[in-house]
Amino acid sequence: MNWDQLELDPRILAAVRRAKLKSVREVLCVSGLDLQRLTGLSCSDIRQLLTAAATACRRHPPIPALLLHRGECCRLGSGFRLSVGCPLLDKLLRGGLPVGGITELSGESGSGKTQLALQLCLCAQYPTQYGGLNSGAVYICTEDSFPIRRLQQLIREQPCLRSDVPPSLISSLQFSDHIYIEHAADLDSLQVCLSRRVPLLLARGLVQLLVVDSVAALFRSEFQAADWLERNKQLLTFSSTLRHLSQEFTTPVLCINQVTNVFSGSDGSLGPLPSNVTPALGLAWANQVMVRLMMRRLQETVVRGEQSSALRRLEVVFAPHLPREGQDAAVWREGVRGVST
Numbered sequence: 001m002n003w004d005q006l007e008l009d010p011r012i013l014a015a016v017r018r019a020k021l022k023s024v025r026e027v028l029c030v031s032g033l034d035l036q037r038l039t040g041l042s043c044s045d046i047r048q049l050l051t052a053a054a055t056a057c058r059r060h061p062p063i064p065a066l067l068l069h070r071g072e073c074c075r076l077g078s079g080f081r082l083s084v085g086c087p088l089l090d091k092l093l094r095g096g097l098p099v100g101g102i103t104e105l106s107g108e109s110g111s112g113k114t115q116l117a118l119q120l121c122l123c124a125q126y127p128t129q130y131g132g133l134n135s136g137a138v139y140i141c142t143e144d145s146f147p148i149r150r151l152q153q154l155i156r157e158q159p160c161l162r163s164d165v166p167p168s169l170i171s172s173l174q175f176s177d178h179i180y181i182e183h184a185a186d187l188d189s190l191q192v193c194l195s196r197r198v199p200l201l202l203a204r205g206l207v208q209l210l211v212v213d214s215v216a217a218l219f220r221s222e223f224q225a226a227d228w229l230e231r232n233k234q235l236l237t238f239s240s241t242l243r244h245l246s247q248e249f250t251t252p253v254l255c256i257n258q259v260t261n262v263f264s265g266s267d268g269s270l271g272p273l274p275s276n277v278t279p280a281l282g283l284a285w286a287n288q289v290m291v292r293l294m295m296r297r298l299q300e301t302v303v304r305g306e307q308s309s310a311l312r313r314l315e316v317v318f319a320p321h322l323p324r325e326g327q328d329a330a331v332w333r334e335g336v337r338g339v340s341t
């Protein structure tokens with residue numbers, strides 16, 4: 001990319017040339033103050049320069065983050081969100097999972113993370129007017145085997161979960177043909193999968209949702225506590241690959257994460273409190289996540305006809321476009337559904 005491609009005042013371009021900055025990208029690697037010193041330009045000139053350089057370096061139009069706040073993009077079928085397949089949970093998420101960023105779903109074992117991830121793999125296959133993405137999903141298992149029987153049950157029960165979709169449309173979708181299952185037992189195979197197979201599936205339009213179940217497993221098993229620096233480096237490589245894929249293909253990325261106990265006393269002597277848990281992998285990972293959701297399993301039980309389920313609560317921990325709210329939910333034969341209280 002050369003300087004003439006930047007839509008800038010010739011005076012600014014001349015100053016940049018005089019400063020002998022080698023490339024447009026280099027502009028983005030220098031602080032605003034240094035740019036001012038090197039070019040002798042004013043603060044507002046530097047702002048224009050940085051905006052033009054950032055726009056030129058962006059290969060795809062940005063996800064209209066501000067639009068996420070507006071009504072038109074919060075509707076199902078807007079193409080900016082992937083519906084979870086349940087009106088109450090979609091309401092919590094203002095339409096569903098955003099495309100173009102990493103959504104983390106953390107929670108204790110048995111809280112229902114995998115159930116929700118499987119449900120999303122089916123939701124992705126619906127046309128956009130039903131909150132889907134009209135495409136398949138790739139599901140990377142790092143720890144457990146893929147729950148194929150449960151997926152088959154969820155497929156059979158789709159007419160019950162998706163009463164908003166015409167039954168003829170549901171029966172025309174070959175759900176299981178559009179879920180690509182990958183197994184990555186170590187970090188090397190995960191990186192190969194993310195750098196070779198997943199981009200191919202995305203580029204061919206075969207999938208539009210990426211699920212990693214789970215991120216913590218590999219990073220916990222491959223590194224000792226003393227290797228934290230190396231672990232953080234690997235985490236950043238992994239997360240930047242995910243973010244790149246998400247932005248390049250405008251695809252939602254769902255990462256399932258485990259939780260660790262938070263100790264109540266400063267010396268940890270009191271031991272963990274039952275509900276005091278925090279997502280695993282610490283700040284290095286948290287900084288890469290756009291939306292953090294937490295699924296909690298509560299003490300109560302909900303009964304529906306002959307079925308009963310432990311009550312869950314899906315909570316928004318942080319998200320640029322969502323308030324910190326939660327929604328009670330339960331796992332039924334047909335999937336995860338909000339429970340109105």
Ligand SMILES: Nc1ncnc2c1ncn2[C@@H]1O[C@H](COP(=O)(O)OP(=O)(O)OP(=O)(O)O)[C@@H](O)[C@H]1O
Pocket residue numbers: 107108109110111112113114115116150153258309310331332333334
């Ligand atoms: N067919 C089903 N009908 C009703 N509920 C089910 C069904 N299958 C699973 N569940 C519920 O989902 C729970 C398991 O959820 P899930 O596998 O998503 O947990 P998880 O949060 O992914 O846990 P882990 O971190 O151990 O993988 C079960 O304990 C059960 O309550």
